[in-house]
Amino acid sequence: MNTRFPPSRLVRWLRRSLACAVLSGGLAQAAGPQPVLLGIDGEFGLDNSTSAQAVELGMRTAIAEINAAGGVLGGRPLELVTKDHRSIPARGIRNIQEFARMPGLVAVFGGRFSPVIIEELPTLKSTRILFMAPWSSADAIVDNDMRPNYVYRLSLRDSLAMPRLLQAAHRRRLDRVGLLLTNTSWGRSNAEAAERAVPAIHGMTIAGTSWYNWRDSSLVGKYQQLRAAGAQAIVLVANDDEAAVLVREVAALPKEQRLPILSHWGVTGGEFAKLAGPALQQVDFSVIQTFSFWKADPARVRRFLASAAKVSPVRRIEDIQGPVGVAHAYDLTHILALAIDRAGSTDRRLVRDALEHLPAWRGLVKNYAPPFTPARHEALGPGELLMARYRDDGVLVPAQE
Structure with a gap:
């Protein structure tokens, strides 16, 4: 079977192909420079x-x-x-x-x-x-x-964040801190940064370190372990979901058991304020930032x-x-x-x-x-670092330190 185009068909096909090529080139030029x-x-x-x-x-x-x-x-x-x-x-x-x-x-x-x-x-x-x-x-x-x-x-950078969080606690005379950290490479990065930072802050000690897993449904047990170890404040490394769980659980405790929480900024990457709800205003919660539009x-x-x-x-x-x-x-x-x-x-x-x-x-x-x-x-x-808090409407604003 002869699969070649008859001459007349081949000419028509070439003409159509050439026309399409010219049209495509014109459209490309009309579309402007390559992005x-x-x-x-x-x-x-x-x-x-x-x-x-x-x-x-x-x-x-x-x-x-x-x-x-x-x-x-x-x-x-x-x-x-x-x-x-x-x-x-x-x-x-x-x-x-x-x-x-x-x-x-x-x-x-x-x-x-x-x-x-x-x-x-x-x-x-x-x-x-x-x-x-x-x-x-x-x-x-x-x-x-x-x-x-x-x-x-x-x-x-974690090696900047953790010293700043510890210094924020130190300024408030909260010198025995408990570390509540996600069991990931991010959490381990912060644990190492905290160990390096503590000796440079006079009187600062780590009362204990507790680890939680992503999507844990409760963190209050680990929080209470740190409180029992003598922690005066919690330095938290968490994303929005787990942090909201912790805030709701801490807000449900008697007031004398609610420790200040100083948080890494992972919480600001989601619907943290919405997930935490009214409990957020019942807990002393601040978060590190590098910038504020305010x-x-x-x-x-x-x-x-x-x-x-x-x-x-x-x-x-x-x-x-x-x-x-x-x-x-x-x-x-x-x-x-x-x-x-x-x-x-x-x-x-x-x-x-x-x-x-x-x-x-x-x-x-x-x-x-x-x-x-x-x-x-x-x-x-370090010059860009600041602490922030959530207003009642869930908007993050610079904190008074």
Whole structure:
């Protein structure tokens, strides 16, 4: 059977193919320059979590500003690609592999959960994909022994967080603290940071350490063990679900058994205030932060809110959930765009190098002088740390210390 096209059919087919090619080329030109892709690997599908959405809001707001100003590399727009790992490391590893194969994708922004990112580190190392950390705090994420290191963080670090939490307790003369920690790499990171920090704080001691597992339905037993060991305050490392369980249980105790709780910031990445309910106002609960829209430069906050209103329902500071994730991702996206332009390319290796040699830049969170250096892949330091509390309406505001 002859499968060749008859001459007349072949000519018609070639003409149609040529017309389609010309049309496709015209459409591509009409569509504008090829976008530069940025990814998010976050916990979008996790119940009650708002952290990945916070990172996305910060990035989309910055991207809107950057694109309105002409994009990067002489006119190429930034475009966002999101993937959901649901806090499951295997999903995160698969996401990183898929991102690494995407042409035109420069970098991936991570979500809240340090244990997921720590499991992803070997894949990040093998693929040499540029990874930006706007929320996760475990020291090992940046201290990862990669040479060269493709991970950059604009976020809290456990070795900064734990000393600040202990100092906040010390200022209140609560010098015997109990550590209530999640049994994960994030919890262990904080346990190590606490052990290193205590000797530098005169009179501070750790009365005891208790570990709980993710999704535990009760934490009051471990809390009471720490109280019985002489703890005057609890330093808590938890996410929103478990922290809400603890707050409800502590609020149900007699007042004389309710110890102050000083919390790491994982609680702010979800519906913690809603889950805790009225019990939150019956417990002395404070949480560490690196940034507050309430204390930031008013002109920069107004600019952010105006830009956020173009890509989201946000109109007021009170509308912002997970404020640190939003602000960090916003600044980190702007910084990355500066590095792409400095590199003159989307080549991840060149952009990585450019991140280490940026000039000083004034952002929403702080003035970066500069954001990163070859020896420092951490953009924030102890000067940004503050304690915050939840108002009656669930809004997080700076605390009086």
